[in-house]
Amino acid sequence: MALQNLKESLENEGKAEAKKIIAAAQKLADEEIEKAKVQAKKTVAAARARANEIAKANERISAAQLKAKRRVSEAMNAKADEALARIWAEFSKLPEGRSYEKFMKAAISQAEKEFSGKAAVYTNERDQKVARKFSKNVAADTLNIAGGAIVRTPDGKITIDNSLESIFESKKGELSNIVYSELMKK
Incomplete structure (x- = not known):
């Protein structure tokens, strides 16, 4: 019986040790998961901020391009009016x-x-x-x-x-x- 008790005692110690190891591993895994979630939130926030910056930059670029096109158009209209005035003067x-x-x-x-x-x-x-x-x-x-x-x-x-x-x-x-x-x- 002593052998049986020793066997059960060793099994119980092993199970207890396994539970401790599993609990420690689970705690470590939970901490790593939490760190990963925090890091993921930071990464997503940074990506959103960057996307907003890019969108604003694209908006500024589009506005600048539109303004440039308008100025070119106004300049062309002014030149055309000037040319027509010269043609009329000759005519x-x-x-x-x-x-x-x-x-x-x-x-x-x-x-x-x-x-x-x-x-x-x-x-x-x-x-x-x-x-x-x-x-x-x-x-x-x-x-x-x-x-x-x-x-x-x-x-x-x-x-x-x-x-x-x-x-x-x-x-x-x-x-x-x-x-x-x-x-x-x-």
Whole structure:
């Protein structure tokens, strides 16, 4: 029996020792798990903070890019307006050229044909003399236009506007496209 008691005693000691070891291991594991959880929370918080920084940086970059695009667009619009103003300045010099009388003849004759010769021709003061060469219907009243002629029916209900301003305005969209196309090449 003594051997039996010794065996049971050793088994009980072994079980007790195993329980102590398991409890110590469990405690150590719980501590490591808790440390890992704390570290994971720190890592997640740092990652979120970094993600927020990146998002804010991307937002600033996007805002800066948008602002730069707006400035480029404004600069292009200013250059286009400047170019159109220069084109108008050159176009408005047409009355100084040799072919201006031909232009006036065509502008007046074509419009008077539309009205079967019954029309009033309006020009600026400078063009009155030229207009009288091509029409006996030149009105004494002058208009504040750069050049060309505006022809109206006697009752004033129908008008054909062959003024330089009107011609330029009718081509302005096309000219703008050309100007922008040239600006884009640069």
